[in-house]
Amino acid sequence: MIILDGKKISSQIKEEIYSSVEKIKISGGKQPHLAAVIVGSDGASETYVAHKVKACEQVGFKSTVVRVNENADQKVLLEKIDEINDNNDIDGLIVQLPLPGHISEDTVIERIKVEKDVDGFHPINVGRLLIGQPGYVSATPYGIIELIKHYEIETSGKHCVILGRSNIVGKPMAVLMSRKGYPGDSTVTLCHSRTKNLEDWCRQADILIVAMGKAEFVTAGMVKEGAVVIDVGITRAPSEKTRSGWKLLGDVKYDEVAPKTSYITPVPGGVGPMTIVSLLNNTLKAAKKEIY
């Protein structure tokens, strides 16, 4: 059993990005620049954005945080986005989700210039993903694909079972794993809340990708000997064993499942760290104008 060490791989990728930025600077180019928009002052959103800002610093990117009042009109937010869209110094633009109820996330996301949509949430980027054209792939699926590549996990002809049909993980992963080429060429079954005999599906998987948000849902009896297990779940659970009083749980019962697998992601330290690094990768691509 090999642990898919997202922490290690993401550090390596950060170093590679840092080197790329150094090269850009040496050749007189502009420092890559990511702008993050926060609406309101949600604690979790603040934490996520702080992590992204820190990651930018680590790889030598410039970052800007733009704050919009929680009660601000949607129009105000859209104007801010237009401003950033028009600012030639900024390469990537993300709007931290969720947004307050009076604002339409769809409208906001479609307003982001597709060339700067490094979260890969704009329908054009999503559409290009489905039809196999170059575009920004959203961070979590991108991170999973990078992990698979780094460990050279075989995917062609494998049966990949995905649990969860969310827009940000399940659906794009189904697209990526079934597309032509590597990683891809898997036979993909997309499972969800209406799927019958979910446990049987899990047991059939050569590659099992779990993104349900149900702590420790997948048990040893649901996994085939030698399977690859990728756990996208993160649930905060109370714990008496940690000083903080809580711990992070994945969707997979790691201790009992891990021994049966060929490869498995831990939680934390698996998919999580890969996600933020993928945002950096997209921002670098935007700065280099690799896609648009």
Added chain:
Amino acid sequence: MIILDGKKISSQIKEEIYSSVEKIKISGGKQPHLAAVIVGSDGASETYVAHKVKACEQVGFKSTVVRVNENADQKVLLEKIDEINDNNDIDGLIVQLPLPGHISEDTVIERIKVEKDVDGFHPINVGRLLIGQPGYVSATPYGIIELIKHYEIETSGKHCVILGRSNIVGKPMAVLMSRKGYPGDSTVTLCHSRTKNLEDWCRQADILIVAMGKAEFVTAGMVKEGAVVIDVGITRAPSEKTRSGWKLLGDVKYDEVAPKTSYITPVPGGVGPMTIVSLLNNTLKAAKKEIY
């Protein structure tokens, strides 16, 4: 066994569209108007566009065919598209594919105003499909969904196996059958050229959608008793039995498979007629500004 009679259903839908157009006219509204662009003089393209023009006439739409010389520069084609984009009388715009090799289909499709993209090929419409937002669904998948709805075929929790991962059939069908709601909520397995044990997958299907382009590939032994079989294939084969000297074959060996199924589409007269009607449906939606 019930035959999914695309010919009959498409006629009914055409009558409904005709009534809608009459209502629009009576209330003083503008006649829906579809423009089709043909580049060069490919025989098959001419035939397809002629069918679409005829269908427009049947339902009371106005139609315009715009011809561009085969050797014309891509720029010329893009200018034509811009013209039609800007023409307020035209609701829907399709460019007949394939295009000559010196023209980028992707560039041409992205140039079509998304509001007029009634073929549903623009990445924004494809992306909206994947994330479950309203948009134009391309004609063949849309037609299949309409057939399923008309016959009230149960899809929730069913195992839907799709053979073929094309951009115009396999991938969008996988998205539609796995999405929330009806028709949808199926557990979808997307199979393709790299899939192992393809016959086993077929035998597991409650709903089998075949879009491979391999004449009579699916035989009776590959289909579960009581399955729903939807055949998207059309291959022209020589025949001594017909006056024309050829006949149309589907991807399914109809005569031997049909008796085992609960529902099956014939070829011709199944999915085919539904496709053109879906283009009309999209054009009506464009005229009514239902989506954008």
